[in-house]
Amino acid sequence: MPERDGQPERDGQPERDQQPGDVQLLGAFWRYEKALATNDLDTLDLLFAPGAGTIRGDAAGILVGHDAISGFRRGRGGVAARDILHVQVIDIADDAALVIAVTAPLTGGRGQQSQLWRREAGSWVVAAAHVSLPAPAVNPSIWRTVGTPLVVGAATGALAGETVAVKDLYDIEGFAVGAGIPAYLAESAPASGTSPAVASLLAAGASITGIAQTDEFAYSIAGRNPHYGTPPNPAVLGALPGGSSSGPASAVATGQASIGLGTDTAGSIRIPASYQGLWGLRSTHGAISMDRLVALAPTFDTVGWITRDPATLRAASQSSLDAAVQRAVEPRFAIAPALAVHVEPAVGDAFTAAVDRLDASEVDLGDIDELFLIFRTVQAAEAWRTHGTWIRAHPGALGADVAARFAFASTITAQQESAGRRALQDARARLEAVLGHRVLLVPSASSTAPSVGADAELIERTRQDTLRLTCIAGLTGRPALSVPLLGVPQPGALLPAPAGLCLVGPRFGDLALIGLAEDLTTAG
C-alpha cells in the first residue's frame, strides 16, 4: 500500500518529495488546519464535502451531514490552538486518501485526527473525520471532586463493584456540600457524617467515585449550571442533559459511574434519565430518610437513582428501601389522554405506539393546569422557606434562571401557601381515587432533550409542559420510574434521540415498578 510521511509545512511547501496530487491534497490539509486555527468557518465549510453523507465524530458523538457539521462549528466558537506533530497520508485511489495527523494541543497531551479526503470536481474535500483530543483530568461539568474511589464501600454486598456519582446535595463525611453554587460551597464545612441514602449504598458494597454536579439548589430541570458548565448528553450530541440530577445522570451515561444518586422533587431524576436514555427511579415520598441532604421542597423531595440497566437500579433501590413496606403492583395500566397536549408530537407518537399494546384504561386526572398550579405554589413556598435567607444574604450568587425562580418563590404569600396546601390535600385524594392501584403511564418529559443552544422561550415552554407531566407523582407522593423505551429520529445523527416511558405507581410499589418495566422491555 502506498503511504508516505507528510511533514508539517514550511513556508507553504511540504518538506518531502510529493507527487503532484499529494501537493494538492496536503495543500488542502494545511488550508483546513489554518482555517481551524483562525476559526474561518466559510473555508472549513468549503473543505468538507457537501451533502447528507459527510460524517464527523469526536468523543462527544457523531454528526451526519454537511449542514449539521457546519452548525456545530458555528456554535463551538473555535478550537484550542494546537501543533501538528506528524502527518501520514495513506493513498487509496487517485481521488481518495486517508490523512492521519498527530495533534498536540498547546494545553498538553496528544490527539489524533483521521480524515478521509476525496477529490470532487477537482477539489479535495473531507468526506469523513474522526477527531480525538486528550481527556481532561476530570470533566468539571459532571464532577466536583473525584477519587479512585473517593470513598470505599463495604468489602462485600449486592452492590460490590458498583460506582456511585453522588449529587452535590448529600453529606459525605469529610467533604463539603456545594449544591451547585460556588458561594454556597465556599461557606460549607466538611460534613461530620454521611447521609443515610449514601451510607446504604456504601454498606451494600458500592464505592463512591465522586461528588457530581447539580443545577443550583436542584431548582431546575434543564441540567445547566452557570458556574460549572453543562454536562454532556452522550445520547444526543449538543443537547441538554436534563436536571437537576444532571451530573449523576451524565456520569452514568458516559460510563464514569454505574449508579447516579440524585433527588427528585419535580422530575429531577426522571428528566435526565429520559433525555439520556437511562433508567431513573423517583422513590415513594417518605420512603427514604432525607437526613443530611440539602432540601428544596420537603413535601415533594425524594431520593432516587439513575442507572443504565434495571438490575443495577433494583439493587441500588433495595439498598435503601425497606422491603417490609414495599408492595406488589399488578400490571394494570392507565393513561391520561388530556396530558397529550403537553407532549411534543414525535414523543407522543412513540409513547402511543409503546402503550397501545398494553390495554391501558383512560383516566381523567382533572384540570392539569390547576394541578400544576397547586404543585408550583407549595413547591415555591417551601423552596423559599428552605433557601430564602441564604439567597437574600448572597445577592448575585445564583444564575439568572434559578434566581428568577426563587424571586418568584419569594412572592408566594402565606395565604396562597395555605390555600395551596388545602388544594393539595383535595388533589391528592382525587388523584388517588382515580388512579387506585393502577400504574399511570406518561412520557417522562414533554420532549426529547432540547439543544443546548435552544432559545430561552423554547426551554421555558418545554419546562412548563414537562412539569405538567411530572407533577402527578409529586402531588401524590407516588414513585415514578423512567424507562428508556422510546426513541425519536433526530436529524444530523446516526441514532434516535431517547425518551422515557414513565410508570407512576402506587406508593411503596417502587421495586414492583422495576419488575413491571422489565416485563415491558422484554415483551417488546
Add this chain to the structure above:
Amino acid sequence: MPERDGQPERDGQPERDQQPGDVQLLGAFWRYEKALATNDLDTLDLLFAPGAGTIRGDAAGILVGHDAISGFRRGRGGVAARDILHVQVIDIADDAALVIAVTAPLTGGRGQQSQLWRREAGSWVVAAAHVSLPAPAVNPSIWRTVGTPLVVGAATGALAGETVAVKDLYDIEGFAVGAGIPAYLAESAPASGTSPAVASLLAAGASITGIAQTDEFAYSIAGRNPHYGTPPNPAVLGALPGGSSSGPASAVATGQASIGLGTDTAGSIRIPASYQGLWGLRSTHGAISMDRLVALAPTFDTVGWITRDPATLRAASQSSLDAAVQRAVEPRFAIAPALAVHVEPAVGDAFTAAVDRLDASEVDLGDIDELFLIFRTVQAAEAWRTHGTWIRAHPGALGADVAARFAFASTITAQQESAGRRALQDARARLEAVLGHRVLLVPSASSTAPSVGADAELIERTRQDTLRLTCIAGLTGRPALSVPLLGVPQPGALLPAPAGLCLVGPRFGDLALIGLAEDLTTAG
C-alpha cells in the same frame, strides 16, 4: 457519495439490502468484531493488512506496522465487551471503504471506530483504524483524588491559571497522604496543614487539580505502582512513564495539569521528564523546605517540578526558591566520557550530537561505581531509618520490587553507613573540585523509556545504569535540569522517543540552569 447504513448482523446476515461487495465487507467487519470479543488474535492479525504501513491509533497513541499492532494486541489481554449500535459504510472504490461504527461498551458510554478497509488479493483487510473509547471519570494510575480544582489558589500571581498535580507525598490541608501505598493511606489522617512547597504554588496563583500517584515511598525510578497501575507515557506508547514522580509527570504530559510537583532523591523528577519529553528540575538540596512531606533519604531528598515548557518551569521554581540566594551560571559545560558506558548507544549518539557544538570540556569524576555505591549506601540507610518501622509493622503492604529494595536497605549496618557518610564527604569535595562552576552535561537517563512489558532484568539493568548518571547531583546536592532535547527513532511509531539532556549545575544555580537550557533549545 455512496453511503449506506450497515445494521448489526442477525444470524450471520446483515439486515439491509447489500451489494455483493458489501456483504463481503460487512462479513469481514463482523468477523473482526467477533474476533475482538473472543480475543481471537490470529483472526485479528489476519484481518489487519500486512506490512509496515498499517496504522492503528487510540487515545494512548498510534502504532505503525502490522507487527507492532499485533504485538500490542497480544499484550493487552482482550478488550472490554461492547455492543455495536450502528455501522455506517462509506464506499470509496471497488476495493476500499471506510466503515464507521458507534460502539457501546457494556460499562457505559459510547465510542467510535473508524476503519479503512481495503480488498487485497480478494480479501477485505483493515489498513488503518482509529478507535475512541469513553474516558473514565479519572485515570487512577495518574491520580488518587481530583477536584475542579481540589484547592483554589490565590486570585492573582505569576502562576494564575496554572494547574498542579501534587505527588502523593506532600501534605495538603484536609487530605490524607498515601505515598503510593493503600495501607499507608488507610492509616493517614487528613493533614492539618499544607506543605510549604505546595503553599508557595498556591500563593503564586496556581490551583491544585489533584493528588497524583507516586511509586511506593518514592523508592523507585520505574514509574510502576502495583496498587494503582502504571501511568501512561503519551510520548512512547506502551512504555514506562518513569518515576517515582510518575503521576505528576503523566498528568503534565497528558495535559491534565500544567505543573507536576514532585520530589527527586535519585532521579525521580529527571527520569519521568526524560522518558516523557518534559522539562524537569531537581532543585538544589536544602534550597526548599521539606516540611510536611514524606521523606525517603533526607541527605538527598529535594523538591522539584515537571512542566511542558521552560517558562512555566521557571515560574513554578520562582514561587518556591529564594531569589536572594540564587546565583548566576556561566555557559561553561563539562562532560564525563566515563559515563558513556552506562548509556544506551542510540541515546549516547543523540547526546553526543547535541553536546558536540557546545565546546564542553571533558572531566574525570572518578570511579562511577564507587560513587554510586556511596550514594546507595547512605540512601538505603536513611530510607530504612525513615520507613523501616512502618514496613516491619505492615508485612505485605509493598509490591515486590520496592519491598526487596527496603529489604536490602534493612541490611546496611551502622558501620557501613558511617563509612558511607565519610566517603560521601570526600566524594562531594572531589566532585566540587572537578566541576567547580561548570555545568555537567549528562543524559538524564541511560535509555529512552523501557517498555511496560520489558523483563525484570532489563529494567533492573536500566535502573543500575541510570542511577550512575543521576547520583552525581545527589552526591553534590547540585540542581539538575532535564531538558527534552534528545530523540531516538522508535520502531512501530510515527515519532521518536524522547530523552532528556541533563544540566547539573552549581548549587543555587537552579534558575540560571533554566536560562541556559532555553539558550540551548533556541540555539538549535
